Amino acid sequence: MSIRIKKLLVANRGEIACRVMSTCQRLDIKTVAVYSDADAKALHVEMADEAVHIGPAQASESYLKADKIIAACKLTGADAVHPGYGFLSENPKFAEACEENGIIFVGPSAASMRAMALKGAAKHLMEEAGVPVVPGYHGDDQSLETLSAEAERIGFPVLIKAVAGGGGKGMRKVFNAKELPSAIEGAKREGENSFGNGTLLIEKYIQKPRHIELQVFGDADGMAVHLHERDCSLQRRHQKVVEEAPAPGMSAEMRRAMGEAAVKAAEAIGYQGAGTVEFIVDVENGLDGAPFYFMEMNTRLQVEHPVTELITGQDLVEWQIGVAEGKPLPLSQDEIDVLTDGHAVEVRLYAEDPYNDFLPSIGKVGLFDPFADAGATGRIDAGVRAGDEVSIHYDPMIAKLIAWGEDRTQAIDALRNLVRETPVTGLRTNRDFLLKCLSEQGFIDGDVHTGFIEEHKDVLLKKPEPTAEDYALAAFAIVAARQARAQGDDPWKILDAFRLNLPASEQLWFDGTDGDVLTVHLREDGSKLSATVESNDFEAEIIGFVGDVLTFTMGGKRERMFAEVDAAHVTLIKGDATLTLARHARDGGGDEDADGPGTILSPMPGKILDVKVADGDMVEKGQPLLIMEAMKMEQTITAPRDGKVTGLGLKAGDQVTGGAVLLTIADTE
Known part of the structure; x- marks a missing residue:
């Protein structure tokens, strides 16, 4: 006998909460979000029909508090809970608490969780069921x-x-x-x-292992099936980086044997709902016919479930909800086998620094659009968007990027393109590292194993260094951003490097890779720009800077790249490389012996409180020029060098945006 879930509370956050809610919206099931102090403005909260605050930012005081989740269900009248993954998803006491309070738990029984919770006991159980173990x-x-x-x-x-x-x-x-x-x-x-x-x-210890897992499902009638395997061998520190389905190089015979073993594992504990049976495969002598061993069973939906969805055409969250409602599985094993088509690959886009031991990166997301067009074969699962904070309190995943192809080569090509077209700025990410993984010949050939990243670390973890051309492009981006920000047609209100009867010229300063200050000599003639960087000359014509995309011609070739310009940095995302170039400090960095740059930008949005000089005045290095208020604090802008004030068109009370040109200190020669 089946029941109908009318309102479902998602006891999670981030991309998995958004993922579950998207299926509920399609099924016309009302949703409830829960959120901590840190997530009050989060995407999953906005997606839900209702939302309940459950405590401070620390997960131990909010998302891991079963009693608060139960109370939220009672407050909103939610008749079911989906736990997502992580947090309370594999907590048998939480599943029992839901049952005791008449709330449907969209997941396996507490008994199934306990059976697989401890690795040693689970292996004993699998041995008795005839499943091979290490x-x-x-x-x-x-x-x-x-x-x-x-x-x-x-x-x-x-x-x-x-x-x-x-x-x-x-x-x-x-x-x-x-x-x-x-x-x-x-x-x-x-x-x-x-x-x-x-x-x-x-x-x-298997010295050359592959991590291959089987997606299994069981229902209340005792039926169990698998929806084929996923290869999750590309890992760093036992954390998955790239996942794909089906596993490259696996024979039909081996697939059948592993599938049968996975179903046996599910049947051994009367499993209901979505689960993953994970195997380790010894590929020292290749995959075909290699021995495989049960490793563990995850009694929940996995992060990498989208690749299974793309090759089967099934919505696994819908399957979970159906099983929780008491319905039989929608497909038999024979139907699943016939249905499966193509290949899918997924990468996890994280806020982390691959060049610093993958340390998490926190801060505000700059460029990023989770709703961007991923194409006919792509998919973006995300829980953040531009302007959101990645905090210290939770997993630093930004999004999952997934692509499908008729074969593995097409899927990899499609995913590479999707990653390239998904810029993220504002914090460090593993985007470039992911592109290197997807482009490494060993991966393309299917020679994957859990030691792959360590084996190829000299290539995969090589940090890109900016070239002279990159600094020129950064200067061009600054000019294009300035032009895009200029409002109105009054030339006296445009703060640029205009000079009567001559091309506009200026100098821009960046922190070089060797710690020195690198100077870009820039000349501007309308949309045509030229720059000299360390005796290298570059010319470009700006076509447009719309949104985050800078379009220009350079060397007779029309190009486009993602760019973000602020007072402190220029971030360029071109091809497979993300480069963040620091603009040199406007006050000379406190070095009394060094001249600072002449063009002074507003360090952040603020209000001009006082103007201490006039246009045309001669000033000395360190002399106060302007006083502005930003973030409720006063800041004195001083002259970074001796020279003549030019381009000053500000007065007390004017509002300025971050990165706006305030004035220029020109050479007196």
Whole structure:
């Protein structure tokens, strides 16, 4: 007997909350968002029909508070909860609390979660069900003597893992007996600190593994199916970077064997809803016929589920809702097998710095449009947009970019194009790193494994360095942005480098890669620009700067690139490289012996309080020129060099935008 979900609360945030809500909108199911202090203006809150505040920014005081989620359901009359992934999605106590309060939990039963929660117990269960597992030890005796003896029996190298672990925490590779005691101690300590459980298991360490997982589904009638595999082998520190479906190079026989094993795993625990059975495959001698072993089962929807959706044409969130309503699965295994078509690839776009050990980057998103046209074969799943903050409190994922093709080559090409056409500025991202991964020949050939990124790190993690041409382009972007900001036709109100009967000229300063100040000598004649950078000459003609796209001709070739200009930086996104060039400090950087740049820009939006000089005045370095108010603080703008004031058209009370030209200090020669 099935029921009808009328209002669903999404107990999550970010892109997965938006993803679930999009399906609910199509199914005419009302949605409720929950949000913390940090997410009051978040995209998922705006998408929902209703929203409930559940606490401070810390997840432990908001999104992880089951009682607050239950209270939000009662307040809004939500009859169901979708947990997304992460947070409470695999918490059996939360699933039980929903059931006790008459709320439908869109996910598996608490019993299924518990069966797969601890890796050691899950492996025992899989062994009994006839699912192959990695040779190892999963016993209760946790003494150093027993663990050491078991490691010797299994044979080095081995992998020490916390039974309640995840994301690489509580995990150690051990290559000989000498390393074992400290590895056991460290893994146990990390397991206790991260998961409250220091129990360990030991497995044979597969030296060239592929991570292949099967999407499974089960319903209340006992039917279980798989929707084929996903290859998630490109990882860094056990975190997935690129996912694709189907797995490249897998034979039909191996696919059938892994599919049958995954369904057995689901049936062994009477599984209902969406789940993922993860296998590790030893590809030391190639994929065809390679041994595969059960690793773990995730009792929720996975981040990478869109690639499965694209090759099957199915909405897995709709399947989840249907199972939760008591409906049978919409397709049989035979129907799924016939239905599957093409290839799909996904990358995770993160606010992180690949060139600094992938440290998360926080701040405000500049350019980024999650609603941009992804093309007929592309898809963007995002939970942020331009102007949103990526904070320290949550996962720094910005979006998932996914593309489909008739074959793997087409899918990779389509995804590369989608990543190139998805600019993000304002903080560091892994965009360029993703493009390098998708372009690396080994990946294109399908020679993927979990050590791929480490193996190719010299290429994948090589930071791009700006060239003289890049600095010229940055200068051209500054001029184009200035022209785009100029309002009205009154030439006396346009703050530029105009000179009577001569082409306008000026100097722009940037921080060079060697720590020195790099000067760009710029000449402007209408839309035609020329620049000299370290004896290199460049010429361009600006066609337009609309939105974030700068269109120009250079060397007889029409080009376009994404650009963002502010008072402190110019960010250029061209091809596979993102370059953020720092504009040199307008006050000379505090160096009393160095002349600063002559063109002075407003450091941020603000109001002019006082003008201390007049146009044509001779001034000395350090002399006060203007006093402005910005963010409720007064700031004195001083002369960065000796010279003559030109282009000053401001008076007290004028409002200025960030990056606007205030005046220029011209040479006196």
